[in-house]
Amino acid sequence: MAKEQQFVKNIADINEDFPQWYTDVVIKTELVDYGPVKGTMVIRPYGYAIWETIQTELNKRFKALGVKNAYFPMLIPESYLKREAEHVEGFAPEVALVTHAGGEKLAENLVIRPTSETIICEMYSKWLQSYRDLPIIINQWANVMRWEKTTRPFLRTSEFLWQEGHTVHATEDEARAEALAMLDCYEKFMNEVLAIPVFTGIKTEKEKFAGAVETYGLEAMMLDGKSLQAGTSHYLGQNFAKAFDMQFLDKDNTHKYAYSTSWGVSTRMIGAVVMAHGDQRGLSLPPAVAPIQVIVIPVAQFKEGVMENAQKLTEKLVGMGVRAELDARDASPGWKFNEWEMKGCPVRIEIGPRDIEAGKCVVSRRDNFEKFDLPLNELEKIPELLSTIQKNMLEKSRKIRDGKVVSAKTLKGIFDGVEGRNFVKAPWCGCRECEEKIKNDTAASARVITKDNAEGEVCAVCGKKAKHIVLFARAY
Amino acid sequence: MAKEQQFVKNIADINEDFPQWYTDVVIKTELVDYGPVKGTMVIRPYGYAIWETIQTELNKRFKALGVKNAYFPMLIPESYLKREAEHVEGFAPEVALVTHAGGEKLAENLVIRPTSETIICEMYSKWLQSYRDLPIIINQWANVMRWEKTTRPFLRTSEFLWQEGHTVHATEDEARAEALAMLDCYEKFMNEVLAIPVFTGIKTEKEKFAGAVETYGLEAMMLDGKSLQAGTSHYLGQNFAKAFDMQFLDKDNTHKYAYSTSWGVSTRMIGAVVMAHGDQRGLSLPPAVAPIQVIVIPVAQFKEGVMENAQKLTEKLVGMGVRAELDARDASPGWKFNEWEMKGCPVRIEIGPRDIEAGKCVVSRRDNFEKFDLPLNELEKIPELLSTIQKNMLEKSRKIRDGKVVSAKTLKGIFDGVEGRNFVKAPWCGCRECEEKIKNDTAASARVITKDNAEGEVCAVCGKKAKHIVLFARAY
Numbered sequence: 046m047a048k049e050q051q052f053v054k055n056i057a058d059i060n061e062d063f064p065q066w067y068t069d070v071v072i073k074t075e076l077v078d079y080g081p082v083k084g085t086m087v088i089r090p091y092g093y094a095i096w097e098t099i100q101t102e103l104n105k106r107f108k109a110l111g112v113k114n115a116y117f118p119m120l121i122p123e124s125y126l127k128r129e130a131e132h133v134e135g136f137a138p139e140v141a142l143v144t145h146a147g148g149e150k151l152a153e154n155l156v157i158r159p160t161s162e163t164i165i166c167e168m169y170s171k172w173l174q175s176y177r178d179l180p181i182i183i184n185q186w187a188n189v190m191r192w193e194k195t196t197r198p199f200l201r202t203s204e205f206l207w208q209e210g211h212t213v214h215a216t217e218d219e220a221r222a223e224a225l226a227m228l229d230c231y232e233k234f235m236n237e238v239l240a241i242p243v244f245t246g247i248k249t250e251k252e253k254f255a256g257a258v259e260t261y262g263l264e265a266m267m268l269d270g271k272s273l274q275a276g277t278s279h280y281l282g283q284n285f286a287k288a289f290d291m292q293f294l295d296k297d298n299t300h301k302y303a304y305s306t307s308w309g310v311s312t313r314m315i316g317a318v319v320m321a322h323g324d325q326r327g328l329s330l331p332p333a334v335a336p337i338q339v340i341v342i343p344v345a346q347f348k349e350g351v352m353e354n355a356q357k358l359t360e361k362l363v364g365m366g367v368r369a370e371l372d373a374r375d376a377s378p379g380w381k382f383n384e385w386e387m388k389g390c391p392v393r394i395e396i397g398p399r400d401i402e403a404g405k406c407v408v409s410r411r412d413n414f415e416k417f418d419l420p421l422n423e424l425e426k427i428p429e430l431l432s433t434i435q436k437n438m439l440e441k442s443r444k445i446r447d448g449k450v451v452s453a454k455t456l457k458g459i460f461d462g463v464e465g466r467n468f469v470k471a472p473w474c475g476c477r478e479c480e481e482k483i484k485n486d487t488a489a490s491a492r493v494i495t496k497d498n499a500e501g502e503v504c505a506v507c508g509k510k511a512k513h514i515v516l517f518a519r520a521y
Numbered sequence: 522m523a524k525e526q527q528f529v530k531n532i533a534d535i536n537e538d539f540p541q542w543y544t545d546v547v548i549k550t551e552l553v554d555y556g557p558v559k560g561t562m563v564i565r566p567y568g569y570a571i572w573e574t575i576q577t578e579l580n581k582r583f584k585a586l587g588v589k590n591a592y593f594p595m596l597i598p599e600s601y602l603k604r605e606a607e608h609v610e611g612f613a614p615e616v617a618l619v620t621h622a623g624g625e626k627l628a629e630n631l632v633i634r635p636t637s638e639t640i641i642c643e644m645y646s647k648w649l650q651s652y653r654d655l656p657i658i659i660n661q662w663a664n665v666m667r668w669e670k671t672t673r674p675f676l677r678t679s680e681f682l683w684q685e686g687h688t689v690h691a692t693e694d695e696a697r698a699e700a701l702a703m704l705d706c707y708e709k710f711m712n713e714v715l716a717i718p719v720f721t722g723i724k725t726e727k728e729k730f731a732g733a734v735e736t737y738g739l740e741a742m743m744l745d746g747k748s749l750q751a752g753t754s755h756y757l758g759q760n761f762a763k764a765f766d767m768q769f770l771d772k773d774n775t776h777k778y779a780y781s782t783s784w785g786v787s788t789r790m791i792g793a794v795v796m797a798h799g800d801q802r803g804l805s806l807p808p809a810v811a812p813i814q815v816i817v818i819p820v821a822q823f824k825e826g827v828m829e830n831a832q833k834l835t836e837k838l839v840g841m842g843v844r845a846e847l848d849a850r851d852a853s854p855g856w857k858f859n860e861w862e863m864k865g866c867p868v869r870i871e872i873g874p875r876d877i878e879a880g881k882c883v884v885s886r887r888d889n890f891e892k893f894d895l896p897l898n899e900l901e902k903i904p905e906l907l908s909t910i911q912k913n914m915l916e917k918s919r920k921i922r923d924g925k926v927v928s929a930k931t932l933k934g935i936f937d938g939v940e941g942r943n944f945v946k947a948p949w950c951g952c953r954e955c956e957e958k959i960k961n962d963t964a965a966s967a968r969v970i971t972k973d974n975a976e977g978e979v980c981a982v983c984g985k986k987a988k989h990i991v992l993f994a995r996a997y
Contacts (some may be wrong), residue, residue: 080594080643081601082631087644090589090659097590113566113571118556118680119664125557137625141596143633146617146679147668155558157619157633168563183566188595188664192623196717202623204594237703 056387059325063269068197070319072387076159077315084203088312091388094317094336096206097474102238102333103208103310106230112184112210118185120155125163132162135255136491139192141203157190162256162281165211166289167236173303175294176215180223184210197315199248200273200521207311213291213303217282220304222282227308228261231276238437239314240331241265241321242446246493251480254307258282259431264283264492264516266446267320270466272492272518275317278308294511304457316521321442329411331438332431339369340390341425342381344397346373354401357395361424362499367431386411391434392427394419412438429481436472450516455505459517460487468518470495472511475506480508489517527709532863540743544673544804546795553791560679564788566675567864568675568813571791572682576662578714579684579786582706588660588686595643595663595915601639604631606738608638611731615668617679626631633666636975638732638757638783641687642765649779651770653692655997656699660686673775675792676749676997682788687861689767689779689889692757696780700756703784707752715790716807717741717797718922719751720944727956734758736915740968740992742922743796746942747996748968751793754784783969792997797918804865805887807914808907815845815903816866820858821874822849831872834882837900848960862887867910868903870895888914926992931981935993936963946971948987950980956984965993 055073057065076092079085088096104114108361113431127133136159143155158164169181186208190417196202210227216221228245236243244265253260259281265275285291286302295301301430322329330339339362343355355371362369372381378395385393395407400418408427409416412434419426451462453471462469469489473479497514504511531549532539544731546967547553551567564572569933580590594617599644605608612635617632620918634640645657662684672678686703697875704721711717719739722846729736741751747780761767762778771777798805808814819831831847837846848857854871861869871883876894883894884903888910895902938945945965960966961983980987 053852078647081598081640081643082594084598085594085596087594088592090591093591094589096592113565113570115569116564116572116682118561118563118980119666120558120680122557141619141631141988143617144620147670148614155617164557169558171554188597204596206592353575 056325056440063320066196066323066325067316067320070323070387071316077300077320077327079198080447082203084193084478086198086202087188088206088380090316091336092193095330095334096312098334098336099238099314100208103234106234107184107210109271110182110226110230114185115183116130116185116187117161117168119158121158121161121164123154123156126156126165128163129256129284131284132256132288133331136160136191140167140212141190141192158187159187160192160307160309161185161187161209161213162285162305163289166285166291166305169213169303169305170209170289170291173213176296179215179293179303179516180214180219181213182210182379183206184213196283196499197316199312199319205312207309209307209309212306212321214305215293215295215301215303217304220282220306221280224261224278224306224308225520227306228263231278231308231310235263235275235314235470237435238331238333239318239321239437240333240442241275241317242439242443244493244495246495246516248277248493249480249491249515251477252491254279256281257285259306262493264520265317265321266449266468266518267317267521268323268445269320270449270463270468270518272468272520273317273320274520275314276308276310279306279308281305284411299422307487317402322438323389326383327387329438330391331391332391332435335389335391336368337370337388337390338367338431339392339394340381340385341369341371341394341396342378342385343371343373344378344395344400346378348398350401350510351396351398355396358396358406358421358424362427365425365428367427386416391431410434414439440441451507454502456483456486459483459489459505461464463487463489463517463519468492468516469506470497470516472499473513473515474507475512476507479504479506483517486521487517492516492518492520531801532801535744538657539796540673542799543792545795546863547792548801550804552795552804555674558679560669562674562678562680564682567812568791571794571806571810572788574812575714576684576789579710581826582710583660583686586658586702586706588658590661591659592598592661592663593637593644593672595634597634597637597640598677599630599632601643603630603638603793605732605760607760608732608764612636612667617666617668623995634663635665635667636783636785637661637663637665638687638761638781639683639765642761642767642781645687645779645781646765646767649689649767649769652772655689655691655769655779656695656697657689658686659688660684660725674793675788675795677706678788681783681788683785685783687787688782689762691779692778692780693780696758696782697756699736700737700782700784703782704739704754707739707754707784707786710742711739711751711790712915714807714809714909715749715794715797716809716911716918717793718915718919720969720971722971722992724753724969725967725991727953728967732757732760735770737860737877740994741793741797742925742944742997743997744799744921745796745898746925746939746944746994748944749789749793749796750968750996751790752784752786755782757783777873798914799865800945802859804961805914806865806867808867808911811867812844812908813846813864813866813867814843815868815870816857816924817845817847817859817870817872817957818854819847819849820871820876824879827872827874830877834870834872834897834900838903841901841904845905849887868906869951881966886910886915887902929981930978932959932962935959935965935981939963939965939993939995944992946973946992947981948978949989949991950983950985951988952983955980955982963993963995965995968992968994968996
């Protein structure tokens with residue numbers, strides 16, 4: 046019994062120490078481990094399987110939007126980074142440098158990509174000749190490196206995995222539309238696959254991507270009321286086109302600079318799934334992203350016929366397209382229940398001698414702990430159940446989130462709001478000083494500029510006419 | 522017309538200058554481009570799509586063998602490389618070093634992985650406690666870096682993409698069986714997907730992986746009679762287990778060092794496909810690996826009904842699971858024929874007003890240039906045709922190859938054989954000196970030790986008793 050309780054016991058209290066709860070959960074469920082070099086992570090098979098379902102789902106959606114995948118080199122000449130003024134300022138402090146290779150000092154230092162706008166635009170400028178070559182809509186799945194001082198598995202690591210899309214267009218309108226289309230793609234993906242509602246909107250100047258004209262962000266509320274930036278989409282204007290001479294001969298026979306965008310999501314999203322859906326028992330994974338959607342656990346597994354029936358049941362589910370697995374290990378059902386609960390498997394099916402006699406199995410939901418008997422000839426209800434769970438998890442997240450968005454009119458109001466683990470909507474004049482004062486005094490940053498009407502409102506800091514209603518939150 | 526001939530014209534003669542033919546083909550078909558840093562490559566969408574089908578096919582086969590994917594950090598402490606004596610000797614000269622990061626000099630230099638045995642074994646030694654944890658069978662898809670002096674797209678680049686499997690076992694027998702099982706998996710994959718026959722066998726001491734007890738190689742013959750090592754599988758014995766203290770508590774309650782293997786294939790395989798199947802017109806892709814299996818080309822595309830029928834035809838094929846695409850660009854059919862021929866699309870379907878009237882389309886095969894009418898209500902013959910082409914391409918490659926394997930008994934015989942663009946089987950005494958003399962005098966290296974009987978044979982170099990019949994070839 047002691048062993049069967051170990052999981053819950055070893056996880057810190059979710060209400061009292063959320064950061065430690067997070068670390069305990071991601072390590073103990075074997076999603077991830079610490080790498081030998083400070084700030085690096087090993088994505089273990091259970092965590093990587095989540096990443097693979099994310100990749101499959103996004104690739105499907107990207108393909109429908111005309112995106113093609115490619116791969117660009119990881120090493121970028123240091124000089125490239127310097128061509129776009131804001132870009133170098135943003136990324137230079139956190140790059141890793143290759144100075145020696147093949148036993149010799151390099152003539153020019155190379156940067157391990159922190160992001161690939163520079164090298165990709167360099168290639169595009171070579172490929173791009175005429176308006177006929179546009180648009181270019183390419184994505185890459187890659188590892189990137191940003192040397193961060195404080196790191197946490199998935200949320201902030203020196204190396205992480207992501208996808209980065211880079212597109213080029215003939216007109217500003219088309220490029221802006223592309224950035225918004227990808228934002229929409231991400232939002233739907235997060236809703237439908239990760240079961241996480243997000244706030245989307247434009248970032249402030251202070252918070253935007255280094256080199257962008259405008260950055261759109263997707264902000265997800267974690268269970269501790271903090272925000273996690275789950276993805277971004279940037280309208281880059283002609284900034285990189287000018288820095289990398291990305292010109293094309295237009296229909297009117299004149300050379301023009303193109304307009305570009307970039308957009309990305311990363312392994313951070315795995316952290317978001319953990320912190321949006323977990324509970325004291327561990328992970329709770331939305332079926333669409335769960336590596337194993339249904340775990341089948343034989344009860345009294347060494348009794349005649351049990352394992353065979355459990356196996357048959359599993360195969361039937363697999364045949365229906367369900368990611369089902371049989372846990373045939375030599376361990377007690379109780380131990381397995383606890384383990385799969387901790388690992389967040391959406392549905393557990395138990396089947397023992399008495400169930401077999403009665404022609405049924407016992408189904409348990411991870412999202413709400415409901416438990417019910419299911420006749421063995423009604424297994425086709427399981428895919429339906431997975432859809433129900435998926436929807437329920439999104440609804441539940443939305444309800445929690447919507448109950449934790451408050452409005453404030455003053456700096457103190459913002460502080461009280463975020464201190465109470467809320468997102469706070471507050472009016473803002475638009476100036477950098479007021480935004481920084483909020484950050485300094487409340488530890489909350491401007492997440493996105495909302496579309497709410499700021500008419501008649503005054504800035505929570507300086508009292509001058511408000512330009513926007515901004516969503517403030519403490520953030521990962 | 523001039524434009525329609527441009528493709529063939531711009532590709533070097535395959536018989537007179539095979540290396541230039543290769544470069545022309547991979548660049549002009551937009552499989553790849555040169556990256557800004559010497560020795561790096563950009564894998565363009567058409568090339569990357571081949572890589573994605575390779576990944577999908579291998580993942581399917583790996584899964585059936587119980588392999589799970591994961592991801593390990595790219596940066597390895599330099600000291601790790603030094604723990605296994607042969608390993609450091611083999612890889613130290615070609616590593617890229619990160620010496621600075623986050624604006625500071627690092628306390629210990631970091632190596633960009635040239636391969637990941639060291640860091641993965643470090644993690645395994647942490648995870649491995651008891652025999653119950655064995656076997657560990659994990660693969661990763663990753664980029665690796667080896668600083669090479671002479672580089673060529675896909676064949677040898679400083680950065681390349683690959684998969685590397687790393688397994689740990691309780692016994693020597695099990696580890697050896699695993700290394701052989703993966704060799705077999707690769708051979709079947711190369712036959713069935715890449716349509717490339719391979720010679721498999723053990724590598725000589727000189728040619729084996731740095732740190733392995735035994736390396737098994739897969740050698741494919743290119744059209745110029747040179748060999749391309751298409752993949753390797755290593756039995757590592759306890760070499761890395763001892764270097765990284767990879768021990769486990771066995772059933773008999775004693776601690777034992779584990780046995781490990783590693784195995785990998787890379788983006789090199791794309792180069793192999795080019796050089797095994799291409800011809801003067803460009804690429805010829807096996808259907809199993811072709812990004813587009815059937816290209817549909819409308820003739821007189823602006824005439825009423827043509828585009829609609831071409832579209833319908835394409836959709837029907839897609840519905841049958843065929844990777845079919847409609848080329849609706851505003852260009853002449855002849856230009857499109859040439860382009861898709863150069864790009865190696867296995868099947869071309871033309872459909873014009875007269876075809877529509879006659880209720881048919883015109884089908885052309887890339888592998889043998891056969892052309893025939895197909896009634897529009899017999900499209901289900903296309904998937905069959907793709908299988909036929911796939912088999913035919915393997916058969917054709919096998920015939921070419923089998924006609925170019927000769928035997929020799931002397932050093933001169935080996936030289937004449939490889940000079941005539943053959944693989945040469947020759948007897949060898951087993952000593953390093955003779956192997957090196959062959960390399961120096963003929964530019965051919967020992968590819969694999971064959972299973973042929975060496976009884977009664979004498980070494981082609983020294984005349985002493987032969988230990989093995991070895992397959993020699995000039996190699997990429």
